Amino acid sequence: MKRTILLLGVLIWTLPYCTKEKPIDPGWEYDPTPFNLEYPDFFPILEIPADNPTTVQGVLLGRMLYYDPILHKDSTEACASCHQQAFSFSKPGNIIPHINLGWSGAFLWNGKIQGTLEDIMLFESRDFFETDLSRLQNHPDYPKRFYEAFGDKEITYEHIAKAMAQFERTMISANSKYDQYLDPDQFVFLEDEEFLGYDIFFSEKGDCFHCHGGILFTDNRFHNNGLDANPEPGLSEITGDPFDVGRFKTPTLRNIELTGPYMHDSRYETLEEVIDFYSEGLKNSPTVDPLMKNVYKGGIQLTPQEKGYLLAFLKTLTDTTYLHNPALEDPFHE
Amino acid sequence: MKKNYAFHILILSSLVLLSACQKEATNGNVTIFINYNVGGQELVTNDFRYTCAAGYTFEVTRLQYYLSNFTLRKDDGTEYFLDEVFYQELGTTDPSIPIPDVPPGTYTSLSFVYGLDADTNVDGGLPNTLTNINMEWPLSGDQGYHYMKFEGKYKLPGTGEEKAFNLHTGATGNNQNFIEITLPIDNGLKIDGNTMQLQLNYDLNEWLQNPNTWDFEVWGPMIMANQDAQLALKANGATAFSIEPMNP
Numbered sequence: 001m002k003r004t005i006l007l008l009g010v011l012i013w014t015l016p017y018c019t020k021e022k023p024i025d026p027g028w029e030y031d032p033t034p035f036n037l038e039y040p041d042f043f044p045i046l047e048i049p050a051d052n053p054t055t056v057q058g059v060l061l062g063r064m065l066y067y068d069p070i071l072h073k074d075s076t077e078a079c080a081s082c083h084q085q086a087f088s089f090s091k092p093g094n095i096i097p098h099i100n101l102g103w104s105g106a107f108l109w110n111g112k113i114q115g116t117l118e119d120i121m122l123f124e125s126r127d128f129f130e131t132d133l134s135r136l137q138n139h140p141d142y143p144k145r146f147y148e149a150f151g152d153k154e155i156t157y158e159h160i161a162k163a164m165a166q167f168e169r170t171m172i173s174a175n176s177k178y179d180q181y182l183d184p185d186q187f188v189f190l191e192d193e194e195f196l197g198y199d200i201f202f203s204e205k206g207d208c209f210h211c212h213g214g215i216l217f218t219d220n221r222f223h224n225n226g227l228d229a230n231p232e233p234g235l236s237e238i239t240g241d242p243f244d245v246g247r248f249k250t251p252t253l254r255n256i257e258l259t260g261p262y263m264h265d266s267r268y269e270t271l272e273e274v275i276d277f278y279s280e281g282l283k284n285s286p287t288v289d290p291l292m293k294n295v296y297k298g299g300i301q302l303t304p305q306e307k308g309y310l311l312a313f314l315k316t317l318t319d320t321t322y323l324h325n326p327a328l329e330d331p332f333h334e
Numbered sequence: 335m336k337k338n339y340a341f342h343i344l345i346l347s348s349l350v351l352l353s354a355c356q357k358e359a360t361n362g363n364v365t366i367f368i369n370y371n372v373g374g375q376e377l378v379t380n381d382f383r384y385t386c387a388a389g390y391t392f393e394v395t396r397l398q399y400y401l402s403n404f405t406l407r408k409d410d411g412t413e414y415f416l417d418e419v420f421y422q423e424l425g426t427t428d429p430s431i432p433i434p435d436v437p438p439g440t441y442t443s444l445s446f447v448y449g450l451d452a453d454t455n456v457d458g459g460l461p462n463t464l465t466n467i468n469m470e471w472p473l474s475g476d477q478g479y480h481y482m483k484f485e486g487k488y489k490l491p492g493t494g495e496e497k498a499f500n501l502h503t504g505a506t507g508n509n510q511n512f513i514e515i516t517l518p519i520d521n522g523l524k525i526d527g528n529t530m531q532l533q534l535n536y537d538l539n540e541w542l543q544n545p546n547t548w549d550f551e552v553w554g555p556m557i558m559a560n561q562d563a564q565l566a567l568k569a570n571g572a573t574a575f576s577i578e579p580m581n582p
Contacts, residue, residue, distance in 0.1 A: 044462045103464060202472040204556035210483075214467035221468075243380045290395050290485035290498035293555035 028144055030151035032057045037102075039172050042182060042215055046102050046169065049116055052162045054169055057149040060331065061142075062167025065160060067330045070139070073130040079164075080330065085323055088255035089171065094266045097259045099252060099322070102169040104220050109248045109264040111222055111235045117165035118158075125164065126157040133157070173254050173322040181316070190316060196306075197313025206300055206310060208253075208278075210291045217253040217317060223289040224248075226282035227263060234264075245287045257318045271314060275307045359438035362525040364406065366444075366532045367580070368422065368429040373539035379425065382489060387543035390550055392488040392499070394538060397424040398469065399482035400450050404433055406441040406523070414441070419454060421465050431534075440522040444532065448571055449481025449512035455505055471504040473558060480504045481512055482571075484541060488550050499550050501541055502558050503567055511564045517577045531580040540574035541567060 032055035037046060048054060066083075069075040083089040089098035096109070107113040107120040125131045136142045136155045146155045149163055180188035190198060200206035202213070211219050222235045224246035231246025238244075248264045262268040268277065279302040282288075282295040294300050302310065322328075370377040372384045372394065382393045402419040416433050450459065455478035460466040469479045484501040505511055523530050542548040546566040557563035 042458075042462065044464050044467050105464075199474055202474065204558050207556075209472055213472060214464075214470055216464075216467070219468045220464065284496070286496075290487055290500060293498040293500055296495065296497050 025144070028147050030147060032149060035059050035166070035170070037169060037172070040174050040179065040183070043172075043174060044103055044214075044216070048169065049118060052118060052165060054166050055149060057145070058163050058166040059170055061145045061149045062163035062165070063328070063331050064145070065164055066167055067332060070135060070142075071125055071129045071131045071160070073132055079124070085325075085328060088173070088258045088319075088322060089328075090259045092260065094261075094264075096251070097255060098168060098171050099173050099254055100216055101171065103216055106220065106222070106249060110233070110237050111249055112238055117168045118161045121164035121168070122157055122161035125160045131157070131160060136160075171328060173319045175321045176254065176319040177316040179319070191312065193309050193312045194316050195313075197309035197311065198316075200302070200306055200310050201313050206278075206302070207291070207293070208310075211250045211289075212253045218250045220250065222247040222249055223291065224285065224287045225278075226284065226288045226292045226295045227267075227277075229283040229285055231285050231287065232265075243287055246285060247287065247289075253314060254317050255319055255322065257315050258323075271311055272307070275302070275310055279307060360527040361435050361437055362527050363529040364433040364436050364441075364523065364525070364532060365529065366404075366431040366433065366534050366577075368431070368534050368536055370424070370429075370536050370538060373537065377424075377538065382487075384539065386488075386539065387547045388549040389491060390488040392486055392542075392550075394424075394484075394486045396483065396485040397538070398422070398480070399448070399484070400469070400479070401431065401446055401448060402450055402454065403445070403447040404431065405445040406433065406436060407443045407445065408439050409442050412439070419450065419460060421469070423465075436525050438526045440524045441519060442522045443516055443518050444577060445514065445516040447512050447514055448575075449503065450479060451512055452505075452510045455479060455481075455510065455512065471558070473506075476505055476507065476559075478505050484538070490551075497550065498555055500555050500557070501567060503564060503571070504558065506559055506561045506564050509561055509564065511561075511568050513568055513571050515572060515575055517575060519577060519579065521579065523579065533578050533580050535576045535578065537574050537576075541570050544570060544573045546570055 032053075035054040035056050035058070037048075037054055039046065052058075065071055066079045069078045069081070071078065082091050082093075082095045083098045084091050087097070090096065101107070101117060105114065105116070113120045113123050133155055136146075143153065143155065146159055146163075147153055150159050152159065177188060177190075180186045181190055201208045211221070211223055211225070213219065222244065224231055224234070225248075228246070233245055235247040236242060236244035256262075257271065260269060260271070262271070262274045268274045277299070279299045282292060282299045284295050288295050375384065377394065379394050379396075382391045384393070385391050399422055400419055401422060404416040404418070406414045414433075414436050420431055421427060422429065449455070454460065457477050459478060466479065469483070471478050471480050481503045482501065485499065487496045487498050489496055503511060519532070523532065546569055548566065548570065553560070553563050553566075557567075
């Protein structure tokens with residue numbers, strides 16, 4: 001009889017270990033709260049992978065990881081070391097700004113990573129920073145946060161990627177002077193020279209819009225814009241296709257005033273130099289994009305006055321509220 | 335009287351039996367496959383293998399466009415209309431157009447719009463997808479979307495210098511330049527619970543000829559605000575399509 005009771009006791013005691021879910025530490029709860037991503041109606045629909053819905057817990061975790069050097073194998077730098085909010089999550093140097101990347105389907109200048117934000121963040125954590133998972137797993141706070149975001153006690157690169165992607169999706173800039181101008185309720189108007197620049201930008205005169213158009217100010221595609229007579233490999237490095245030589249990802253022009261130097265190799269310090277390049281400095285090559293239709297005469301041939309108008313318009317794409325958005329700030333310094 | 339009942343029952347039951355044997359015609363599906371060519375030659379991108387009516391050798395780099403308002407029509411005038419817009423991009427999108435749930439009957443013509451009709455071709459007329467936003471037609475005063483972006487390069491005779499062409503069509507100065515195309519279906523398309531296939535042949539070379547010989551150098555690469563150029567292309571594009579049934 002005693003033995004039977006003992007046996008039963010052992011059985012009952014071990015029962016939870018036989019079920020699929022391991023018992024969780026007291027106080028841990030997996031009940032994620034949906035996060036409402038806000039952006040204007042005139043922005044494109046933000047596609048979110050079904051297996052990574054945006055949650056309050058996931059976004060906060062991603063934000064912490066973004067600012068925490070723990071992701072780096074040597075803990076020497078965090079994402080935010082190079083992607084600084086004061087520079088629209090960029091930094092002077094060859095640092096791609098993090099801005100509206102939720103709408104992107106290919107990442108890095110040469111398109112090395114194609115897919116979703118989860119794919120690029122997996123690359124950044126596992127391959128670029130070479131995150132040591134055991135340090136997160138043994139951390140006093142992170143295991144609980146990962147559990148609350150993903151319902152899993154084990155921290156994986158996939159979980160890191162998902163959390164980072166969730167935070168990146170919240171990095172939305174949609175409050176430039178140009179956005180305010182588009183919103184009829186705000187009664188914000190463009191100055192004369194800004195509007196003349198708008199006309200150059202959004203007509204075939206400047207023909208900026210075929211690549212940098214739409215509300216995101218990028219077509220999220222790859223083009224050879226005529227930088228060099230012998231272009232660098234660009235996208236062809238990834239695809240192996242000789243027609244992709246010299247093709248690089250179109251960067252957004254949102255906050256372009258704050259994210260110099262310019263081009264994939266940072267060859268231009270100022271926007272004035274960039275406009276000069278498109279006006280007179282284009283170089284023909286076999287893969288130059290047909291959209292660069294004025295390459296045969298060196299560029300779009302703007303007068304100094306027109307260059308000034310175009311620059312004035314480009315500056316209407318600056319969103320300073322993005323630089324001070326508290327939801328994107330370092331969560332460890334609140 | 336009793337006999338009469340029996341007679342009626344006999345008539346009724348035979349009617350029921352008859353109708354059960356007679357199979358009622360049901361809806362079917364039509365799938366249209368777009369098959370590109372350039373003047374009868376196979377379409378190969380980024381290769382100067384074609385010569386246009388104006389005498390330039392040229393290559394095709396990129397083609398993006400909308401097809402909409404597909405309509406199947408019977409000889410008695412009844413129509414089946416599909417209220418849907420299809421974005422097509424060479425080498426990227428599935429070059430097939432599914433027309434589901436087509437009522438039974440024999441259809442003898444197919445119509446569609448190349449581009450977007452006036453109701454759709456307004457700002458915000460299409461869902462705000464990345465694709466549609468990249469097709470916007472943002473010129474001051476105009477509205478809507480590009481119907482087509484057809485881009486490539488041509489060579490100048492003699493020097494061989496390469497220059498770009500951008501055949502971008504859309505509504506210019508409130509002129510709706512979409513093209514309505516109607517094509518007869520030889521021998522008809524018989525729908526009765528089946529899936530029929532049509533091949534839509536699309537000859538890109540027709541943009542450059544018939545009726546208007548298109549000279550890249552004369553028109554230049556910037557035609558979005560040039561209504562004369564838009565009209566010339568509208569007439570040329572109308573002859574770019576033909577269909578052939580793929581079923582026996």
